[in-house]
Amino acid sequence: MISIGIDVGSVAAKAAAYDGEKIIATAILPTGWSPKAVGEQLLAEILHKTRTPKEKVKSIVGTGYGRVSLSFIDKNITEITCHGKGAYYLDPKIRTVIDIGGQDSKVIKLDEGGQVVDFLMNDKCAAGTGRFLQVMANALAVDVGDLSRLATGAEPANISSMCTVFAESEVVSLVAEGSSKETIASGLLHSVCNKTYSLASKIGVEDKVFFSGGVSRNQKLGELLSHKLGTEVISSKESQYLGAIGAAIIGYR
Ligand code: ADP
Numbered sequence: 073m074i075s076i077g078i079d080v081g082s083v084a085a086k087a088a089a090y091d092g093e094k095i096i097a098t099a100i101l102p103t104g105w106s107p108k109a110v111g112e113q114l115l116a117e118i119l120h121k122t123r124t125p126k127e128k129v130k131s132i133v134g135t136g137y138g139r140v141s142l143s144f145i146d147k148n149i150t151e152i153t154c155h156g157k158g159a160y161y162l163d164p165k166i167r168t169v170i171d172i173g174g175q176d177s178k179v180i181k182l183d184e185g186g187q188v189v190d191f192l193m194n195d196k197c198a199a200g201t202g203r204f205l206q207v208m209a210n211a212l213a214v215d216v217g218d219l220s221r222l223a224t225g226a227e228p229a230n231i232s233s234m235c236t237v238f239a240e241s242e243v244v245s246l247v248a249e250g251s252s253k254e255t256i257a258s259g260l261l262h263s264v265c266n267k268t269y270s271l272a273s274k275i276g277v278e279d280k281v282f283f284s285g286g287v288s289r290n291q292k293l294g295e296l297l298s299h300k301l302g303t304e305v306i307s308s309k310e311s312q313y314l315g316a317i318g319a320a321i322i323g324y325r
Pocket of ligand 1: 172217290
Protein backbone atom coordinates (compact mmCIF):
# COMPACT_ATOMS: atom_id res chain seq x y z
CA MET A 73 0.00 0.00 0.00
CA ILE A 74 1.08 3.57 -0.64
CA SER A 75 -0.24 7.01 0.21
CA ILE A 76 -0.09 10.02 -2.07
CA GLY A 77 0.30 13.70 -1.25
CA ILE A 78 -0.63 16.36 -3.79
CA ASP A 79 0.42 19.96 -3.23
CA VAL A 80 -1.20 22.34 -5.69
CA GLY A 81 0.72 25.60 -5.38
CA SER A 82 0.16 28.90 -7.14
CA VAL A 83 2.87 28.16 -9.72
CA ALA A 84 3.78 24.48 -9.48
CA ALA A 85 1.83 21.37 -8.48
CA LYS A 86 3.82 18.62 -6.79
CA ALA A 87 3.04 15.03 -5.82
CA ALA A 88 4.82 12.46 -3.67
CA ALA A 89 4.18 8.77 -2.96
CA TYR A 90 5.05 7.17 0.42
CA ASP A 91 5.25 3.44 1.12
CA GLY A 92 5.20 3.63 4.91
CA GLU A 93 8.97 3.92 5.17
CA LYS A 94 10.20 6.23 2.47
CA ILE A 95 9.20 8.51 -0.38
CA ILE A 96 9.26 6.32 -3.47
CA ALA A 97 8.34 8.81 -6.22
CA THR A 98 7.74 12.48 -6.87
CA ALA A 99 6.28 14.41 -9.78
CA ILE A 100 5.88 18.08 -10.66
CA LEU A 101 3.82 20.02 -13.23
CA PRO A 102 3.01 23.70 -13.79
CA THR A 103 -0.28 24.45 -12.01
CA GLY A 104 -1.78 26.12 -15.08
CA TRP A 105 -5.36 27.32 -15.07
CA SER A 106 -7.05 24.31 -13.43
CA PRO A 107 -5.91 22.97 -10.04
CA LYS A 108 -8.34 20.04 -10.46
CA ALA A 109 -6.98 19.05 -13.88
CA VAL A 110 -3.34 19.28 -12.81
CA GLY A 111 -4.12 17.29 -9.65
CA GLU A 112 -5.64 14.51 -11.73
CA GLN A 113 -2.67 14.53 -14.11
CA LEU A 114 -0.26 14.27 -11.19
CA LEU A 115 -2.21 11.42 -9.64
CA ALA A 116 -2.09 9.50 -12.93
CA GLU A 117 1.65 10.20 -13.27
CA ILE A 118 2.48 9.06 -9.76
CA LEU A 119 0.39 5.86 -10.11
CA HIS A 120 2.21 5.17 -13.37
CA LYS A 121 5.66 5.88 -11.89
CA THR A 122 5.06 3.60 -8.89
CA ARG A 123 3.14 1.01 -10.96
CA THR A 124 0.39 1.10 -8.34
CA PRO A 125 -3.21 0.11 -9.10
CA LYS A 126 -5.72 2.53 -7.53
CA GLU A 127 -6.99 -0.07 -5.01
CA LYS A 128 -3.50 -0.18 -3.49
CA VAL A 129 -3.66 3.50 -2.57
CA LYS A 130 -4.34 3.86 1.14
CA SER A 131 -5.16 7.55 0.97
CA ILE A 132 -4.67 10.74 -1.01
CA VAL A 133 -4.13 13.99 0.87
CA GLY A 134 -4.25 17.39 -0.80
CA THR A 135 -2.49 20.56 0.29
CA GLY A 136 -1.53 23.96 -1.12
CA TYR A 137 -3.81 26.75 -2.23
CA GLY A 138 -5.53 24.56 -4.85
CA ARG A 139 -6.32 21.70 -2.46
CA VAL A 140 -9.99 22.62 -2.13
CA SER A 141 -10.49 22.03 -5.87
CA LEU A 142 -9.33 18.41 -5.71
CA SER A 143 -12.47 16.29 -5.66
CA PHE A 144 -10.68 12.92 -5.60
CA ILE A 145 -8.74 13.38 -2.34
CA ASP A 146 -9.61 11.80 1.01
CA LYS A 147 -8.59 14.81 3.06
CA ASN A 148 -7.13 18.26 2.69
CA ILE A 149 -4.58 19.64 5.14
CA THR A 150 -2.92 23.06 5.35
CA GLU A 151 0.52 23.57 3.82
CA ILE A 152 1.94 24.62 7.18
CA THR A 153 1.18 21.26 8.82
CA CYS A 154 2.36 19.35 5.73
CA HIS A 155 5.63 21.29 5.58
CA GLY A 156 6.22 20.45 9.24
CA LYS A 157 5.68 16.73 8.63
CA GLY A 158 7.78 16.79 5.47
CA ALA A 159 10.66 18.50 7.25
CA TYR A 160 10.52 16.01 10.12
CA TYR A 161 10.73 13.18 7.60
CA LEU A 162 13.76 14.69 5.85
CA ASP A 163 15.58 15.46 9.08
CA PRO A 164 14.01 15.26 12.58
CA LYS A 165 16.52 17.85 13.82
CA ILE A 166 14.98 20.62 11.68
CA ARG A 167 13.42 23.29 13.92
CA THR A 168 12.80 26.07 11.39
CA VAL A 169 11.51 25.86 7.84
CA ILE A 170 11.90 28.86 5.54
CA ASP A 171 9.65 28.25 2.55
CA ILE A 172 9.70 30.54 -0.48
CA GLY A 173 7.22 29.57 -3.14
CA GLY A 174 5.66 31.19 -6.17
CA GLN A 175 3.53 33.78 -4.42
CA ASP A 176 4.21 33.60 -0.72
CA SER A 177 6.92 33.02 1.80
CA LYS A 178 6.65 31.55 5.27
CA VAL A 179 8.72 30.72 8.31
CA ILE A 180 7.58 27.71 10.33
CA LYS A 181 8.93 26.67 13.72
CA LEU A 182 8.78 23.03 14.76
CA ASP A 183 9.21 21.15 18.02
CA GLU A 184 11.31 18.00 18.41
CA GLY A 185 8.35 15.87 17.26
CA GLY A 186 7.89 17.83 14.03
CA GLN A 187 4.75 19.60 15.31
CA VAL A 188 4.25 23.20 14.24
CA VAL A 189 4.68 25.52 17.23
CA ASP A 190 4.50 28.84 15.38
CA PHE A 191 4.54 30.27 11.88
CA LEU A 192 4.51 33.55 10.02
CA MET A 193 3.49 34.06 6.43
CA ASN A 194 3.81 36.79 3.82
CA ASP A 195 1.07 36.26 1.28
CA LYS A 196 0.07 39.87 0.85
CA CYS A 197 2.85 41.02 -1.40
CA ALA A 198 5.00 39.47 -4.14
CA ALA A 199 8.23 40.96 -2.74
CA GLY A 200 10.62 38.26 -1.63
CA THR A 201 8.77 35.46 -3.44
CA GLY A 202 9.37 33.41 -6.57
CA ARG A 203 7.10 35.79 -8.46
CA PHE A 204 9.46 38.67 -7.64
CA LEU A 205 12.44 36.73 -9.01
CA GLN A 206 10.51 35.64 -12.09
CA VAL A 207 9.53 39.23 -12.96
CA MET A 208 13.14 40.37 -12.48
CA ALA A 209 14.56 37.48 -14.49
CA ASN A 210 12.23 38.50 -17.35
CA ALA A 211 13.45 42.10 -17.10
CA LEU A 212 17.03 40.80 -17.36
CA ALA A 213 16.10 38.41 -20.20
CA VAL A 214 17.48 35.42 -18.27
CA ASP A 215 15.92 32.28 -16.85
CA VAL A 216 15.02 32.37 -13.14
CA GLY A 217 17.29 29.33 -12.77
CA ASP A 218 20.29 31.41 -13.94
CA LEU A 219 20.10 34.04 -11.21
CA SER A 220 22.14 32.03 -8.69
CA ARG A 221 25.02 31.48 -11.12
CA LEU A 222 24.96 35.09 -12.31
CA ALA A 223 24.98 36.45 -8.74
CA THR A 224 27.84 34.26 -7.56
CA GLY A 225 30.94 36.36 -7.00
CA ALA A 226 29.27 39.62 -8.06
CA GLU A 227 28.96 42.78 -5.99
CA PRO A 228 25.27 43.52 -5.37
CA ALA A 229 23.74 46.45 -7.22
CA ASN A 230 21.64 48.59 -4.91
CA ILE A 231 17.97 47.76 -5.36
CA SER A 232 16.13 49.86 -2.83
CA SER A 233 12.47 49.12 -3.63
CA MET A 234 10.87 46.15 -1.97
CA CYS A 235 7.78 46.53 -4.16
CA THR A 236 7.95 44.26 -7.21
CA VAL A 237 6.62 46.92 -9.60
CA PHE A 238 9.10 49.60 -8.45
CA ALA A 239 11.98 47.14 -8.22
CA GLU A 240 11.32 46.10 -11.83
CA SER A 241 11.59 49.77 -12.89
CA GLU A 242 14.87 49.98 -10.95
CA VAL A 243 16.19 46.91 -12.77
CA VAL A 244 15.21 48.39 -16.14
CA SER A 245 17.03 51.65 -15.22
CA LEU A 246 20.12 49.76 -14.01
CA VAL A 247 20.25 47.84 -17.30
CA ALA A 248 19.92 51.13 -19.24
CA GLU A 249 22.76 52.64 -17.18
CA GLY A 250 25.01 49.75 -18.14
CA SER A 251 25.05 47.76 -14.86
CA SER A 252 25.94 44.13 -15.47
CA LYS A 253 23.38 41.32 -15.18
CA GLU A 254 25.66 39.79 -12.55
CA THR A 255 25.54 42.77 -10.19
CA ILE A 256 21.79 43.18 -10.72
CA ALA A 257 21.16 39.46 -10.05
CA SER A 258 23.25 39.76 -6.89
CA GLY A 259 21.28 42.85 -5.81
CA LEU A 260 18.00 41.00 -6.39
CA LEU A 261 19.06 38.02 -4.28
CA HIS A 262 20.19 40.36 -1.50
CA SER A 263 16.76 42.01 -1.66
CA VAL A 264 14.96 38.64 -1.30
CA CYS A 265 17.39 37.66 1.46
CA ASN A 266 16.68 40.89 3.40
CA LYS A 267 12.94 40.50 3.02
CA THR A 268 13.11 36.88 4.22
CA TYR A 269 15.40 37.84 7.08
CA SER A 270 12.93 40.43 8.36
CA LEU A 271 10.11 37.84 8.25
CA ALA A 272 12.29 35.27 10.02
CA SER A 273 13.45 37.79 12.65
CA LYS A 274 9.87 38.46 13.71
CA ILE A 275 9.39 34.83 14.72
CA GLY A 276 12.96 33.90 15.63
CA VAL A 277 15.03 31.18 14.04
CA GLU A 278 16.30 28.03 15.69
CA ASP A 279 18.76 25.44 14.32
CA LYS A 280 18.48 23.44 12.15
CA VAL A 281 17.11 25.69 9.43
CA PHE A 282 15.72 24.11 6.27
CA PHE A 283 15.12 26.15 3.11
CA SER A 284 12.19 24.81 1.04
CA GLY A 285 10.00 25.80 -1.92
CA GLY A 286 10.94 26.34 -5.53
CA VAL A 287 13.09 29.36 -4.70
CA SER A 288 15.32 27.17 -2.51
CA ARG A 289 16.75 25.84 -5.77
CA ASN A 290 18.64 29.12 -5.86
CA GLN A 291 21.78 28.00 -4.07
CA LYS A 292 23.27 31.46 -3.77
CA LEU A 293 20.19 32.69 -1.91
CA GLY A 294 20.61 29.83 0.56
CA GLU A 295 24.19 30.97 1.17
CA LEU A 296 23.11 34.58 1.64
CA LEU A 297 20.44 33.50 4.14
CA SER A 298 22.99 31.39 6.04
CA HIS A 299 25.28 34.39 6.30
CA LYS A 300 22.55 36.83 7.28
CA LEU A 301 20.97 34.51 9.87
CA GLY A 302 24.39 33.47 11.18
CA THR A 303 23.49 29.80 11.00
CA GLU A 304 23.70 26.98 8.50
CA VAL A 305 20.71 26.85 6.15
CA ILE A 306 20.31 23.44 4.58
CA SER A 307 18.25 22.34 1.61
CA SER A 308 17.89 19.25 -0.55
CA LYS A 309 16.75 18.21 -3.99
CA GLU A 310 13.39 17.30 -2.47
CA SER A 311 12.86 20.74 -0.97
CA GLN A 312 10.23 21.84 -3.50
CA TYR A 313 8.26 18.68 -2.65
CA LEU A 314 8.18 19.26 1.11
CA GLY A 315 4.41 19.93 1.28
CA ALA A 316 3.57 16.94 -0.93
CA ILE A 317 5.91 14.71 1.10
CA GLY A 318 4.28 15.80 4.37
CA ALA A 319 0.79 15.26 2.90
CA ALA A 320 1.70 11.74 1.76
CA ILE A 321 3.10 10.85 5.19
CA ILE A 322 0.08 12.23 7.04
CA GLY A 323 -2.15 10.23 4.66
CA TYR A 324 -0.34 6.99 5.47
CA ARG A 325 -0.77 7.44 9.18
P1 ADP B 1 4.11 27.25 -5.24
O1 ADP B 1 3.94 26.10 -4.28
O2 ADP B 1 3.66 28.57 -4.70
O3 ADP B 1 3.57 26.98 -6.60
P2 ADP B 1 6.91 26.44 -5.46
O4 ADP B 1 7.41 26.23 -4.07
O5 ADP B 1 6.59 25.23 -6.25
O6 ADP B 1 5.67 27.46 -5.41
O7 ADP B 1 7.95 27.33 -6.22
C1 ADP B 1 7.69 27.90 -7.46
C2 ADP B 1 8.61 29.08 -7.64
O8 ADP B 1 9.95 28.61 -7.65
C3 ADP B 1 8.42 29.83 -8.94
O9 ADP B 1 8.03 31.15 -8.67
C4 ADP B 1 9.79 29.80 -9.61
O10 ADP B 1 10.12 31.06 -10.10
C5 ADP B 1 10.71 29.45 -8.47
N1 ADP B 1 11.91 28.73 -8.93
C6 ADP B 1 11.96 27.56 -9.58
N2 ADP B 1 13.24 27.22 -9.87
C7 ADP B 1 13.99 28.22 -9.35
C8 ADP B 1 15.40 28.47 -9.32
N3 ADP B 1 16.28 27.62 -9.85
N4 ADP B 1 15.82 29.60 -8.70
C9 ADP B 1 14.93 30.46 -8.14
N5 ADP B 1 13.61 30.28 -8.16
C10 ADP B 1 13.15 29.18 -8.75
